[in-house]
Amino acid sequence: MPRGLGHRRPGCLPGMKPGLLGTLGIDARLAALLGTLAAIWLGLHVLTDGIFLTPRNLWNLASQTAVVGIMACGMVLVIVTRRIDLSVGSIAGCAGMVIAVLQVEVFAPGTWWNPWLTLAIGLGVGAAIGAAQGALNAWLAIPAFVVTLAGLLIFRGVAWLLTSGRTVAPMDPTFQLLGGGFQGSIGAAASWVLGALGVAALAWLRLSARARRQRFGFTPRPLWAEAVTILLMSGLILGFVAVMNSYNRPRTDIAQGISIPVLVLIGVACVLEWLARTRRFGRYVYAIGGNPEAARLAGVPSARIIVAVFALMGFLAALAGAVATARLNAGANSTGELAELSVIAAAVIGGTSLAGGSGTVVGAVLGAVIMQSLDNGMVLLGLPSALRNVIIGVVLIVAVWADALWRRRAGGARGGEA
Amino acid sequence: MTTLVEMHDIHKQFGGVAALDGAELWLEAGEVLGLLGHNGAGKSTLVKVLCGAYPADRGEILLDGQRVEIRNPRDARKLGIETIHQTLALADNLDAVANIFLGREIVKWGGALDQAAMEHAGRNVLARLNPNFTNHHVPVGSLSGGQRQVVAIARAIQFQARVLVMDEPTAALGPAETAMVGDLVRRLQSEGMGLIIVSHDLHDVFSLCGRLTVMKTGRPVGHVRTEDVTQDDVLGMIIAGRMPVQTRAARV
Numbered sequence: 009m010p011r012g013l014g015h016r017r018p019g020c021l022p023g024m025k026p027g028l029l030g031t032l033g034i035d036a037r038l039a040a041l042l043g044t045l046a047a048i049w050l051g052l053h054v055l056t057d058g059i060f061l062t063p064r065n066l067w068n069l070a071s072q073t074a075v076v077g078i079m080a081c082g083m084v085l086v087i088v089t090r091r092i093d094l095s096v097g098s099i100a101g102c103a104g105m106v107i108a109v110l111q112v113e114v115f116a117p118g119t120w121w122n123p124w125l126t127l128a129i130g131l132g133v134g135a136a137i138g139a140a141q142g143a144l145n146a147w148l149a150i151p152a153f154v155v156t157l158a159g160l161l162i163f164r165g166v167a168w169l170l171t172s173g174r175t176v177a178p179m180d181p182t183f184q185l186l187g188g189g190f191q192g193s194i195g196a197a198a199s200w201v202l203g204a205l206g207v208a209a210l211a212w213l214r215l216s217a218r219a220r221r222q223r224f225g226f227t228p229r230p231l232w233a234e235a236v237t238i239l240l241m242s243g244l245i246l247g248f249v250a251v252m253n254s255y256n257r258p259r260t261d262i263a264q265g266i267s268i269p270v271l272v273l274i275g276v277a278c279v280l281e282w283l284a285r286t287r288r289f290g291r292y293v294y295a296i297g298g299n300p301e302a303a304r305l306a307g308v309p310s311a312r313i314i315v316a317v318f319a320l321m322g323f324l325a326a327l328a329g330a331v332a333t334a335r336l337n338a339g340a341n342s343t344g345e346l347a348e349l350s351v352i353a354a355a356v357i358g359g360t361s362l363a364g365g366s367g368t369v370v371g372a373v374l375g376a377v378i379m380q381s382l383d384n385g386m387v388l389l390g391l392p393s394a395l396r397n398v399i400i401g402v403v404l405i406v407a408v409w410a411d412a413l414w415r416r417r418a419g420g421a422r423g424g425e426a
Numbered sequence: 427m428t429t430l431v432e433m434h435d436i437h438k439q440f441g442g443v444a445a446l447d448g449a450e451l452w453l454e455a456g457e458v459l460g461l462l463g464h465n466g467a468g469k470s471t472l473v474k475v476l477c478g479a480y481p482a483d484r485g486e487i488l489l490d491g492q493r494v495e496i497r498n499p500r501d502a503r504k505l506g507i508e509t510i511h512q513t514l515a516l517a518d519n520l521d522a523v524a525n526i527f528l529g530r531e532i533v534k535w536g537g538a539l540d541q542a543a544m545e546h547a548g549r550n551v552l553a554r555l556n557p558n559f560t561n562h563h564v565p566v567g568s569l570s571g572g573q574r575q576v577v578a579i580a581r582a583i584q585f586q587a588r589v590l591v592m593d594e595p596t597a598a599l600g601p602a603e604t605a606m607v608g609d610l611v612r613r614l615q616s617e618g619m620g621l622i623i624v625s626h627d628l629h630d631v632f633s634l635c636g637r638l639t640v641m642k643t644g645r646p647v648g649h650v651r652t653e654d655v656t657q658d659d660v661l662g663m664i665i666a667g668r669m670p671v672q673t674r675a676a677r678v
């Protein structure tokens with residue numbers, strides 16, 4: 009899928025007149041995902057007798073999505089290059105344990121630098137593990153599936169060996185903020201400021217891109233369409249902030265605002281989207297996935313790009329592990345267990361093709377939100393976890409099937425759209 | 427004046443198969459060379475050695491009389507060698523402009539891709555090849571075979587090249603587009619570029635190429651001036667691997 013790559017006007021399928029979405033410049037598949045999400049939310053709201061769509065539940069849902077969402081952003085790039093990373097859950101667990109051991113048992117607890125230094129080391133460990141796995145794949149040509157399956161076993165084991173299975177607690181209070189919780193939100197004022205900044209950045213990005221296209225003599229989208237799009241997206245941003253701000257800390261009337269793990273997820277998604285759309289790196293990631301031989305013949309430094317993608321994935325897995333560890337307030341052996349499955353499922357539900365070459369970061373985040381919504385709603389409904397797994401599995405298959413139908417309709421039968 | 431490109435005694439093995447076994451060619455600036463041979467003769471492999479896709483096992487490549495090492499496609503592009511591959515080598519999930527600039531993107535200050543500038547330049551070069559080309563925003567995987575070929579040609583001529591290698595560039599093109607490529611070849615030739623055309627269409631080859639190099643099973647059969655031979659002579663060279671008797675003296 010070009011889906012998501014800058015040049016193609018999103019929403020405009022080959023051989024079709026750009027419809028309303030095309031004119032507005034909104035990716036039709038993202039719109040479909042948003043529509044699906046809205047339907048799921050309404051359905052769960054009705055089924056749960058009105059407790060699903062409450063500020064409290066949505067605020068929790070957002071925070072619960074962070075860990076899987078952060079990793080799903082990186083997994084998109086891995087899958088786009090026609091590879092897979094099965095080790096993300098274990099890297100998250102291992103990095104979380106490294107941070108916990110260093111923070112609680114090695115460095116002096118209570119110093120201001122302890123949480124920052126241990127976090128930095130943990131993220132570095134994750135990036136290094138990812139880079140090493142990428143190097144094994146890129147330079148020794150060991151399939152990524154095998155390398156990261158080994159990584160899944162190795163780093164889960166390493167995490168256990170670090171403490172012989174002990175749980176390490178408690179974490180530094182500053183570090184705990186990374187996990188959200190009662191203190192770990194930025195409050196109403198800062199949330200509004202961030203929302204306003206987001207709206208301003210969005211308007212500036214779209215209008216400056218429009219101006220630049222005009223300078224090159226392209227007919228731009230009608231100004232009303234641009235305005236409608238910016239208004240719609242601004243509405244989403246500000247609506248999100250409003251919901252986060254209408255949940256108060258328990259037994260107070262102080263608004264929570266956006267929680268720090270959610271902030272981390274938003275930051276990660278923005279950076280990866282920026283990398284994917286506006287940098288050579290992103291262009292090369294998609295080119296490698298579309299046609300590895302063509303990328304090589306075009307002089308794309310494929311091996312280096314692959315190593316970088318896996319290093320980024322390892323870094324994000326460690327970041328997710330840090331968030332989970334902070335949230336749990338302990339380094340535990342179960343951290344990140346089976347997360348690789350949720351992460352891959354989120355990317356796939358978000359429209360990433362396992363055949364490679366297509367997928368978007370925003371889609372993966374939406375995929376993570378959809379998965380977490382289903383899980384959260386089913387917990388509210390009191391369904392046992394075994395049944396929840398059955399339902400999520402069915403949803404995964406339906407999502408991929410719907411995606412395949414879509415592609416067949418949109419992409420024609422020819423290559424690249426497998 | 428020194429020869430633009432010379433390839434001497436090029437050997438390339440794939441497993442046990444000798445795809446190239448002492449292949450050779452040379453090319454002057456402003457010359458169009460036809461590279462001919464039966465299927466599997468090693469034409470594409472020779473082209474790929476020149477463009478850096480495969481390193482040769484043995485043999486040497488000279489550019490302007492200087493020995494050069496071409497270890498990868500980047501090296502070849504830096505030396506001004508552009509290639510249109512038989513397989514086109516397009517990323518099907520990217521659109522035409524992204525493919526044209528793949529590996530050589532225009533970036534703004536700070537390294538961000540300059541989408542508008544690339545689209546501007548890309549549209550111009552595409553329009554030169556095919557004024558009817560309007561599918562700028564669809565992935566090239568959903569273009570027709572001929573449109574894809576136009577994208578591959580556009581990529582090769584977008585950047586100032588000294589040597590342009592075309593591996594069956596018109597195989598999927600309609601008559602109008604084929605004529606356009608013919609005009610393009612003559613124009614690039616008059617600008618002093620050296621072109622190598624691999625083709626099975628002897629009619630095209632005779633109308634465009636000044637000289638022919640024929641290969642058989644990885645070995646050179648011979649090099650002849652187009653004006654010294656008939657199409658039947660060349661067919662004999664391709665199929666039987668023999669130089670035509672009456673032109674042996676005219677061998678260049």
Ligand SMILES: Nc1ncnc2c1ncn2[C@@H]1O[C@H](COP(=O)(O)OP(=O)(O)OP(=O)(O)O)[C@@H](O)[C@H]1O
Pocket residue numbers: 440441443444445463464465466467468469470471472512
């Ligand atoms: N990557 C490869 N791996 C193994 N063998 C190869 C490879 N590329 C080419 N060969 C072999 O080398 C020989 C020459 O192939 P090549 O593609 O150069 O032929 P060609 O002259 O271009 O043929 P055609 O006219 O069909 O395009 C063939 O026997 C082919 O099987």
Ligand SMILES: [Mg+2]
Pocket residue numbers: 469470471512593
């Ligand atoms: Mg060939």
